[in-house]
Structures are given as structure tokens and as C-alpha cells.
Amino acid sequence: MVTKMTFLERLRGGDLMVSDGATGTNLQDRGLERGKSGEAWVFERPEEIVRLHIDFIQAGSDIILTCTFGANCMRAGKEIAAGSVEELNRRAVKLAREAVGDLPVFVAGSMGPLGQLIKPLGTLTVEEAYAAYLQQAKALVEGGVDLLLVETQFDIAEASTAVKAAKAAGSLPVVCSFSYDRGTRTMMGTNPAKMAEAIVPLGVDALGINCGRSLEENLKALKELKTVSSLPVWFKPNAGLPQVDASGNTSYSVTPQEMGALAAEWLASGAQVAGGCCGTSPQHLAQIAKTVKGK
Amino acid sequence: MEPLLKEIYDSIINANQIVTAAKVKEALEKGFGPGMILNEAMVPGMAEVGRLFEEGEYFVPEMLISARAMQAGMTVLKPSMVAANLKAVGKVVAGTVKGDLHDIGKNLVCMMLEGAAFEIIDLGSDVAPDRFVETVKQTGANMIVMSALLTTTMPNMKATIEALKVAGLRDKVKVMVGGAPLTTKYANDIGADGYAPDASRAVALAKTLAAG
Numbered sequence: 108m109v110t111k112m113t114f115l116e117r118l119r120g121g122d123l124m125v126s127d128g129a130t131g132t133n134l135q136d137r138g139l140e141r142g143k144s145g146e147a148w149v150f151e152r153p154e155e156i157v158r159l160h161i162d163f164i165q166a167g168s169d170i171i172l173t174c175t176f177g178a179n180c181m182r183a184g185k186e187i188a189a190g191s192v193e194e195l196n197r198r199a200v201k202l203a204r205e206a207v208g209d210l211p212v213f214v215a216g217s218m219g220p221l222g223q224l225i226k227p228l229g230t231l232t233v234e235e236a237y238a239a240y241l242q243q244a245k246a247l248v249e250g251g252v253d254l255l256l257v258e259t260q261f262d263i264a265e266a267s268t269a270v271k272a273a274k275a276a277g278s279l280p281v282v283c284s285f286s287y288d289r290g291t292r293t294m295m296g297t298n299p300a301k302m303a304e305a306i307v308p309l310g311v312d313a314l315g316i317n318c319g320r321s322l323e324e325n326l327k328a329l330k331e332l333k334t335v336s337s338l339p340v341w342f343k344p345n346a347g348l349p350q351v352d353a354s355g356n357t358s359y360s361v362t363p364q365e366m367g368a369l370a371a372e373w374l375a376s377g378a379q380v381a382g383g384c385c386g387t388s389p390q391h392l393a394q395i396a397k398t399v400k401g402k
Numbered sequence: 403m404e405p406l407l408k409e410i411y412d413s414i415i416n417a418n419q420i421v422t423a424a425k426v427k428e429a430l431e432k433g434f435g436p437g438m439i440l441n442e443a444m445v446p447g448m449a450e451v452g453r454l455f456e457e458g459e460y461f462v463p464e465m466l467i468s469a470r471a472m473q474a475g476m477t478v479l480k481p482s483m484v485a486a487n488l489k490a491v492g493k494v495v496a497g498t499v500k501g502d503l504h505d506i507g508k509n510l511v512c513m514m515l516e517g518a519a520f521e522i523i524d525l526g527s528d529v530a531p532d533r534f535v536e537t538v539k540q541t542g543a544n545m546i547v548m549s550a551l552l553t554t555t556m557p558n559m560k561a562t563i564e565a566l567k568v569a570g571l572r573d574k575v576k577v578m579v580g581g582a583p584l585t586t587k588y589a590n591d592i593g594a595d596g597y598a599p600d601a602s603r604a605v606a607l608a609k610t611l612a613a614g
């Protein structure tokens with residue numbers, strides 16, 4: 108039997124890998140009510156979460172993300188009625204593990220922003236933010252993830268705090284990904300260079316770009332990031348911009364074929380892990396995987 | 403612009419709240435009317451901050467600290483405004499819709515609107531349609547500002563507009579919406595009066611709606 112390589116071994120070996128697609132958009136397509144977060148289904152419809160993970164794995168994912176983006180004590184208010192924040196995170200990991208089975212697919216523990224700004228711009232203290240992230244990271248580690256993913260970040264103070272908590276929660280690899288939703292800057296004005304300057308010294312294993320605005324702008328941010336850091340890059344852009352009708356049905360303008368074709372340029376520009384954020388269906392992901400694995 | 407008013411204007415753009423408060427006090431002592439200080443120095447200062455934000459020169463932190471300078475000036479100015487019987491441009495009920503806890507954008511809009519001399523009643527986040535309606539009833543507000551960051555919570559904007567209709571209040575208030583996943587088309591589809599892509603443009607829209 109061949110021993111499975113770890114995420115870090117594959118990352119450091121320069122292997123190209125495929126992450127997954129959108130969680131929220133796809134769960135909505137499968138009936139998640141408007142106004143409800145995906146985390147609620149970890150308790151209510153766990154079979155749907157597993158199903159989506161399996162769909163991504165079958166589409167070619169080497170890494171799937173737990174359904175825990177907002178599973179921290181600041182955001183997961185109603186979703187944890189059936190248990191604690193820890194329980195929500197552990198269960199979500201279990202669902203991902205169930206989907207993976209014996210396959211050589213890694214489970215990344217997703218940790219999104221807390222939704223509040225840190226002092227002095229906001230009201231949250233660094234200590235409070237650290238405690239919230241540490242609680243989530245520890246539960247994800249206990250649950251058995253292969254790596255921790257601090258994602259969709261926009262503020263250096265918050266992201267640094269999250270990375271420190273992720274590192275303190277265990278000895279797993281940590282990836283930190285920012286969302287540049289004002290072109291190649293985050294809403295706080297942070298560009299890839301400033302991000303790298305602050306985050307690389309914290310000892311992350313890869314830097315990432317996810318969500319953001321258009322595919323063109325995300326690609327520009329990727330190119331900028333490659334000029335300032337030699338760390339592996341995780342790249343998970345939206346499938347274009349969302350169009351929403353009055354009933355709240357969301358559609359994304361970029362087709363799976365278009366996304367797959369664009370992925371070639373992501374790799375050429377230095378992305379090592381590729382996938383998609385909002386709007387990325389398993390069909391989109393399959394096309395991305397085809398491009399990545401055809402290399 | 404009068405040099406003293408220019409100093410107030412600059413202090414807001416440069417986000418120096420100590421200077422703003424001191425200069426507003428000085429201007430009042432020198433006999434400048436509160437309406438003049440507000441409309442010729444402070445509001446234009448915030449408008450310039452908004453323009454710099456739209457152009458990508460300023461980001462959220464710069465906008466937040468400028469809004470604080472504006473607030474520091476308002477604190478000094480308010481007693482004189484009351485004495486001079488100066489009314490707010492409009493009374494706004496603001497909130498992030500039900501199911502949505504994101505309030506960073508909404509807070510920015512509130513600060514910018516306050517900077518443009520609107521009176522704000524901020525209901526915070528996760529605000530149910532009924533609460534918007536009740537607050538309008540109780541306060542006589544003439545505008546509602548709703549925010550949503552999630553495609554999953556956006557339909558609650560429509561639900562709020564429907565609730566206003568049921569309560570017979572739709573004609574009494576202007577409804578503005580905003581948030582990352584929104585578009586002008588969506589605002590039109592749900593029957594809102596307008597959509598703004600960011601806090602700065604929300605002010606421009608609110609002024610237009612208040613005038614109409």
C-alpha cells in the first residue's frame with residue numbers, strides 16, 4: 108500500500124492541487140432557504156452537506172472545505188441552537204471526513220471573518236477575536252482536519268489574529284487567504300504586498316486569494332502577490348459577479364467551460380491550488396480540475 | 403471659503419477630530435452660524451471624503467476616522483443647532499435585514515449620513531421587517547436604509563417593503579438598499595426607491611430622495 112502524502116508534502120513538492128467550489132451557492136440550489144446560513148444544515152440536513160462534498164470530490168477536488176465559514180461564536184448565533192460552537196465545527200469535519208472516506212483528499216477547516224472590526228476601527232478587542240478564532244480552530248483540529256484555512260480576510264489585524272490562533276490550536280498547516288473586493292485592495296485598503304509583509308512572518312504555509320470581485324481583478328491580485336512572495340498560492344475566485352432576481356435566486360455569469368479555460372492562466376500566473384468561490388458549481392469545478400490535472 | 407471654515411473642512415478630510423472639535427467651537431464663538439458651519443464646512447468635508455473613497459484613494463479606515471472627526475464636530479455643534487432650530491435633512495431608520503449579522507457597511511452608511519446632517523435611528527443587525535415598520539410608526543421617519551451582505555438574506559428586503567405596504571406606510575417613506583450582492587436591478591425588482599453601491603453614493607442618493 109502506498110502511504111498517502113500529506114498536504115504539506117504535496118504543497119512543498121510543488122504539486123498542483125484542486126480545492127473545491129462554493130458552499131453557500133450550491134446549498135441554496137439544493138434548497139437551503141434564503142436567510143439561512145449553510146452551517147445550519149450541518150445539524151438539520153447533514154446528508155446534503157456530505158452530498159455536496161462528494162460532488163466536489165467526484166468533480167476532482169483534492170481538498171474540500173468544511174462547512175464552517177461562519178462557525179465562530181460571533182456569527183453562528185442561530186445555527187448552534189442544537190449544540191455548541193465546538194460541536195458545530197466537529198460535526199462539520201465529521202461530514203467532510205465521511206465524504207472523503209479512504210480517498211486521498213484533504214479536509215481544510217474553513218475559518219471566515221468574525222463580521223466585526225477590531226479596535227480602534229471597530230469595537231472588538233484583539234483578545235476577543237483571538238479567543239473566538241482559537242475556539243473554532245481547536246474544535247476543527249479535534250474534529251480531524253488536515254489543514255486550517257483562514258479565508259476571505261480583509262483586515263491585517265484580524266487575519267494576523269486568526270493565523271496566530273490557528274497556529275496555536277495545533278501543529279497543522281495554515282493557509283491564509285484574503286478577499287480583494289476593491290480591485291487589488293481589500294476594503295481596508297490592503298494590497299497583496301502589505302498582506303504578505305504582515306502574514307508571511309507568522310509562519311503560514313501558503314497565501315491565498317479568494318472571493319473578491321471579478322475574475323480579471325482576482326488574476327491581477329494573483330500576479331501582484333507572486334511578485335512579493337515565494338510561498339505557494341491558493342486561488343479560489345468567484346465565478347464572476349452574482350446576479351440576483353427579486354425572489355433571491357442567484358446566478359453567476361461565468362460558465363463552467365469559461366472558468367475551466369481561465370484556470371490555465373491562473374496556473375501560468377503562479378497559482379498552485381485552484382478552485383472557485385461563490386457561484387462555483389461542481390460543473391465549474393470539474394472544468395477547473397480538468398485544466399489543473401491536464402497539466 | 404472662509405479660512406476658519408476651510409480649516410474645519412480640512413480637519414475632517416485629514417480625520418483630526420481634536421482639531422475639528424476645537425475649530426467648530428472657535429467658529430461658533432466668532433459668530434459663524436451653526437447652519438453655515440455644518441453646510442459650508444463639515445458636510446462638504448465628508449462629501450470630499452466620500453469622493454476620495456469612490457476614487458480608491460481612501461478605504462474603510464480613512465472613512466471611519468473622518469466620520470469620527472465629523473461626529474466630534476457635531477457634538478460641539480448640536481446645542482447651537484437645537485438653539486437655532488435647525489432641522490435634520492431627513493430622519494432615517496437603518497438596519498441590516500433579518501438573518502444577516504453584517505453591519506460594517508451599514509455602520510459606514512449611518513456615519514456618512516450623519517455627516518450629511520441626517521438624523522439616524524440605527525436598529526443594528528438582524529432586523530425583522532416588523533421592527534422596521536414599528537420604528538417608522540413610532541418615530542415618523544421618512545426614510546429606511548436596509549443592508550444585506552448575503553444573497554440568502556436579500557429577500558428580507560423585499561419582505562420589509564411588503565410589510566410597509568401592509569402597514570400602509572409605503573408612501574410615507576423612501577426605501578434605500580445596499581450591500582455587496584445587490585444591484586440597481588434588484589432594487590428596482592423589489593420596489594425599493596434606490597440602490598447605492600457604497601456609503602458615499604448612499605449619501606448622494608439619500609439627498610436626492612429626501613429632496614424628492
